[in-house]
Structures are given as structure tokens and as C-alpha cells.
Amino acid sequence: MATAGSGDELKVLGAWASPFLVRVLFALQLKGLRYEYVEVDLKEKNELLLASNPVHKKIPVLLHAGKPVCESQLIVQYIDEAFPASGPSFLPADTHARAVARFWGAYVDDKLLSSWKGIFATKDEEENAEAVRQTLAAADALEGAFRECSGEKLEWFGGDGVGYVDIVLGGLVPSMNVLELAVGIKVVDPDRTPLLAAWKDRFCALDAAKAAMPPLDRLLENAKKYLAEISFKTPASK
Amino acid sequence: MEKEPKGDDGGDLKLLGLTVSPFVIRVRMVLQMKAVSYRYIEQDLFIKSDLLVTSNPVHKKVPVLIHGGRPVCESSAIMEYVDEVWAASTTGASILPADPYERATARFWAAYADSKLLPAWVGIMWAATEEERTEKVDETLAAIGRLEEAFGECSNGKAFFAGDSVGYLDLVLGSQLLWFGVLRKMFGVVVIDDDAGSKTPLLASWAKQFVETDMAKEVVPDVDTAVEYLKKLQAHRPGSTVTQLLS
Numbered sequence: 001m002a003t004a005g006s007g008d009e010l011k012v013l014g015a016w017a018s019p020f021l022v023r024v025l026f027a028l029q030l031k032g033l034r035y036e037y038v039e040v041d042l043k044e045k046n047e048l049l050l051a052s053n054p055v056h057k058k059i060p061v062l063l064h065a066g067k068p069v070c071e072s073q074l075i076v077q078y079i080d081e082a083f084p085a086s087g088p089s090f091l092p093a094d095t096h097a098r099a100v101a102r103f104w105g106a107y108v109d110d111k112l113l114s115s116w117k118g119i120f121a122t123k124d125e126e127e128n129a130e131a132v133r134q135t136l137a138a139a140d141a142l143e144g145a146f147r148e149c150s151g152e153k154l155e156w157f158g159g160d161g162v163g164y165v166d167i168v169l170g171g172l173v174p175s176m177n178v179l180e181l182a183v184g185i186k187v188v189d190p191d192r193t194p195l196l197a198a199w200k201d202r203f204c205a206l207d208a209a210k211a212a213m214p215p216l217d218r219l220l221e222n223a224k225k226y227l228a229e230i231s232f233k234t235p236a237s238k
Numbered sequence: 239m240e241k242e243p244k245g246d247d248g249g250d251l252k253l254l255g256l257t258v259s260p261f262v263i264r265v266r267m268v269l270q271m272k273a274v275s276y277r278y279i280e281q282d283l284f285i286k287s288d289l290l291v292t293s294n295p296v297h298k299k300v301p302v303l304i305h306g307g308r309p310v311c312e313s314s315a316i317m318e319y320v321d322e323v324w325a326a327s328t329t330g331a332s333i334l335p336a337d338p339y340e341r342a343t344a345r346f347w348a349a350y351a352d353s354k355l356l357p358a359w360v361g362i363m364w365a366a367t368e369e370e371r372t373e374k375v376d377e378t379l380a381a382i383g384r385l386e387e388a389f390g391e392c393s394n395g396k397a398f399f400a401g402d403s404v405g406y407l408d409l410v411l412g413s414q415l416l417w418f419g420v421l422r423k424m425f426g427v428v429v430i431d432d433d434a435g436s437k438t439p440l441l442a443s444w445a446k447q448f449v450e451t452d453m454a455k456e457v458v459p460d461v462d463t464a465v466e467y468l469k470k471l472q473a474h475r476p477g478s479t480v481t482q483l484l485s
Contacts, residue, residue: 055384069342071349080383095322096308102315107296131383141296 007152010035011063013049015042017222020072021060022212027076029208030162032084039186063221075183076167090164097149097159104157105168110189110209112138112173119185120232128237132185136192142169143193153196155202162206170203174213251276253301254290258464259484260356260407260413262301263378263457268333269318270453272324276303283485284474285485299485314348317406333406344400347388348410355381356414360484362427363420363468375427379437382429385411386438393440397447404451419461420468435444 010028012035014021030213040046052061052068062069062078069078073199080090089120091124115138118131149157149165176187192196203209253269253276255262269276281290281300293302293309303310303319310319321333334341358381361374391401392407399407421427432442448454 064339067339069339069346071346074342074345074349077345078338081341092382095319096305096310098322099310099315099319101311102318103312106312106314 008065009040012036012064012118013038013052013061014059015040015044016214017219018059019171019175021171022174022214023072023167023238024062024075024079025212026170026208027079027090027167029091029211030088030167031079031083032034032179033083033086033233045211065215072171073109073168076164080164090158090162090167091185092159092163100149101157101164104142104165107138107141107145108165108168112142112169115126116172116175119235120227120230125233125235128233132235135185135187139187139193139196143196146195146199150195154198156199161206166199166203170209173200173203173209174202174216174219177216178219182222182227183232185234248474250306251306252277254281254293255279255300255482256281257459258416258467259300260417261485263416264320264409264413265301265303265316265320266457267404267413268320268452270456270483271331271333271404272320274320274324301485333400333404333409335400335405344405344407347385347399348390348407350381350388351385351407351411351414355411356387359414359417359421359427359429362425370418371425379428381439386441387416389440389444393444394481395457398444403454404448408444408448411443412454415445415449416458416464417463418445422466423461423466424465442447 004186011135012021012024012028014024014037025037038048040049042059048055049059049061052063053059053070056070058070058085060072060075062075064082069075076090091101092102112135115131115134119128119135121131142236145165146157149159149163151159153160156162157169172187179185179187186192188196188200204213251274253262253265253364254267257263257280266278279289281287281302286298290302291298293301293304294311295329297311299311301311301313301316303316303318305323310316317333325332334344343354349408355378358374362371362378365374367369377436389399394401396402398404399411404412414432418429423433428438430441430445432439432446436442
């Protein structure tokens with residue numbers, strides 16, 4: 001496994017359940033980079049976190065030779081650009097394909113994730129049901145994106161291999177599994193989104209993904225506790 | 239029928255936009271900096287054109303760059319696309335620095351300007367109550383305060399965030415200046431203060447230089463055009479969100 005470069009140590013500040021952390025760890029694993037992981041308890045003030053991300057005070061933060069990079073998608077882009085010799089590039093060579101990858105990367109956070117958060121945002125069951133519909137619609141759009149981006153092989157958004165959108169969406173895979181097990185909502189579904197369902201299984205089989213994802217049972221237990229705290233009622237499906 | 243202008247590589251280039259949209263302004267500025275000719279097509283966001291809907295079926299928003307018939311959507315993706323296709327070796331410097339850490343820093347503050355600053359000042363314009371307006375003004379001023387600090391860190395004493403010439407972050411924040419003018423004119427809200435005792439002296443000096451650049455003069459409409467557009471929106475779309483307002 002390649003090292004980060006002489007004296008340029010990599011440190012990741014994270015919270016074990018975070019999908020944004022999964023993205024960063026997955027990217028580092030894909031590049032074969034060594035890093036030190038530091039678990040941050042978000043309920044307590046962490047001096048290193050506050051010094052590294054004073055603006056948002058959020059994880060993940062990547063520290064490269066002590067210099068912080070924040071925002072999970074920016075960190076993934078940074079890892080790709082700062083370590084060009086380590087493993088394949090996350091973005092394709094073709095400029096139009098790169099723009100398409102950036103578009104869908106933005107879509108995952110702007111549309112899929114924002115709808116997803118809405119499912120648990122209020123006590124209003126009608127609003128929650130609408131959020132579920134929007135989340136599934138966003139997943140349907142990503143099914144189309146997968147067909148557009150993956151080429152003949154239909155394996156990865158990145159085409160020939162794992163790419164940027166695989167990493168960005170891949171971070172949400174553990175959460176997708178938990179959402180299905182805890183409340184029966186299938187963001188990705190073999191009937192509705194067959195390509196993404198196959199992609200999700202393929203993702204979970206990767207060594208780099210296994211090393212990046214939190215243990216499912218622990219995540220599920222965590223989710224159930226949270227759902228009980230907010231007295232969540234699964235919206236009735238149409 | 240008028241001849242389609244060709245981009246440098248011969249592929250024809252069209253931009254679907256709204257002249258007052260910060261997301262469109264920043265893209266037009268990159269194109270101008272790169273001396274790329276394109277056909278600009280102003281869009282009516284109330285009645286969306288077939289071309290807009292087919293080119294950006296996912297969001298139906300502007301800007302959309304259509305290069306050789308292929309659409310590129312999302313202003314940040316378009317900016318990086320234009321920067322890559324018309325790279326430094328041909329015309330105009332790159333808008334992103336070469337160093338990966340500096341690139342990450344520019345993208346971070348650009349994302350901040352769009353996700354924290356922009357929704358705050360849009361909120362000022364759409365606030366339903368005085369209380370809400372005050373809250374949004376406070377958020378706006380807090381965000382611009384952060385960017386004032388960032389300018390100090392990024393610019394190294396030079397004129398722009400990117401140094402001697404305009405870069406990615408300059409464009410993202412600079413494209414919002416038009417609407418700061420609207421806020422001053424219509425709401426009496428001053429976002430970047432150029433008076434003595436200003437809390438944003440660095441940005442005041444930066445803004446003065448930015449509006450004097452060729453690309454700003456070429457691309458940015460006058461404040462009254464933006465004021466008229468806002469009045470049109472207020473009449474037709476009470477309680478609009480950011481996305482309906484400006485893209």
C-alpha cells in the first residue's frame with residue numbers, strides 16, 4: 001500500500017456513522033493511501049475540529065500535513081488532485097464526461113440527500129410522505145444517470161472503473177441499507193431501479209468499500225435509537 | 239438565419255441564461271475571459287423554452303452551455319468545463335490555481351458564498367416580516383464577514399482572491415455584487431460597506447476592482463435591470479425560493 005509521501009501525513013477527523021466520512025475513507029482506500037483516523041464526539045467540543053473547521057464545525061475533515069480540507073465532496077476532489085500517481089483518477093479524461101460527473105455529484109447532495117433528510121424533518125406525516133416520494137424520484141433520476149454514465153459495461157458511474165459519482169453516492173449505501181431495514185423504505189430497489197440495485201451490491205463487495213463502511217448492525221442500532229427519540233412513524237406508501 | 243458562432247475547436251456554442259442571474263453572470267465572465275464566442279439566448283423562466291427543458295431536463299434551470307449540441311449544466315460544472323476546454327495554453331489564465339490545496343480552498347469559499355451568503359440575501363428580499371428580514375440581514379452580514387476574513391487569507395495582499403487576476407472564487411462572489419446593489423437601492427441594506435469604519439474594507443476595495451474589469455463591464459447588467467426583474471418576480475411569484483428566483 002502506497003504511503004502519502006515523505007512527511008506528509010494524512011489524518012481524517014470523522015464520526016463513525018457519517019455517510020460523508022464513508023466517502024472520504026473510500027476515496028483514500030481506492031488510492032491506497034495511509035491515514036490516521038480520529039473519531040470526534042460531536043456532542044463534545046473538540047479543539048482539533050474547531051481549529052480545523054472553524055466555519056462549519058463539521059466532520060469529515062482531512063488534514064494533509066496539518067492543513068485542513070473540509071466538505072466531503074471537496075475532500076474527494078482534493079484526494080484525486082493531490083495524489084495523481086496513486087491509483088486511477090476519479091474523474092474521466094473526457095472534459096464533457098467530467099462535467100457530467102460533477103453534475104451528478106452535485107445532484108446527490110442537492111436533490112437526493114436534501115429530500116432524504118426531509119423524511120425525518122417534521123412530525124407532519126404528509127410532509128414526510130412527500131419527502132419519501134421526492135427521495136425515490138431522485139433515485140429514479142440517478143438510475144437514468146447510471147445508464148448514461150456507465151457505458152457498455154453498466155458496472156460503475158465511472159465507466160471503466162469506480163469514479164467520482166460512485167464515491168459520492170457510495171457514501172450513502174450504508175444509510176440506504178439501514179433505511180430499508182429500519183423503516184422499510186427502499187431508496188434503491190431491484191424492481192424500480194434495477195441498475196442501481198446491482199450497483200449497490202457491487203459496491204458492497206469492494207474491499208475498499210468494506211474498509212470504509214461502518215458495521216451495519218451498529219449503524220442499525222444507532223438508527224433505531226434515533227427513530228425512537230423522534231417518535232418516527234413510517235409514512236404509508238402509495 | 240444567423241450563422242452560429244463557433245467555439246475555438248469548431249463546435250458551436252450556445253448559452254441559455256438570464257442576464258441578472260449570478261449563476262449565469264459567472265459563466266459569461268469565464269467565457270469572456272477566455273475570449274470564447276458564443277450565442278447567448280436569454281430565457282423566460284416563467285414560460286420555459288423547449289430548448290431549456292430538453293437541454294436541462296433534470297432541473298430546467300439556467301445556465302446551460304450547449305457545446306457541439308451537448309449540454310453542460312450546473313454553473314460550477316460549466317465553469318470548470320470552460321476552464322478545461324479553453325485551457326491556459328490557449329487563451330486566458332486558468333480560473334483555478336494549479337495547487338490542489340489552493341483549489342480546495344477556492345472551491346470551499348465558493349461553496350460557502352453560494353450556500354450561506356446567497357440564500358441569506360435572497361431571504362432579505364423575500365422576507366414576509368420585519369423580524370425575518372432582520373434575521374436574514376444578520377445572516378448576510380455574518381457570511382460576508384467570514385468572506386472578508388477569507389479574502390485576507392487568500393489574496394496575500396493582492397487585488398483579487400486569486401491574486402493578481404480574477405479567479406474562480408472572485409467570479410462566484412463577484413457575480414453576486416449586482417444584487418448587493420439591488421439590496422442597497424430597494425431595501426437600504428449595505429452588504430459590502432465602502433465607508434470609513436467599514437467592517438469589510440478589503441472586500442470594498444476588491445469589489446471596486448472587480449466591477450472595473452472588462453468582463454464585469456461586458457457581462458453585468460445595470461442595477462435597474464435587476465430591480466425591474468425583482469419587481470416582476472414579486473408581482474408573479476410571492477414566496478419564491480432561490481432556485482425559482484435566479485435560475
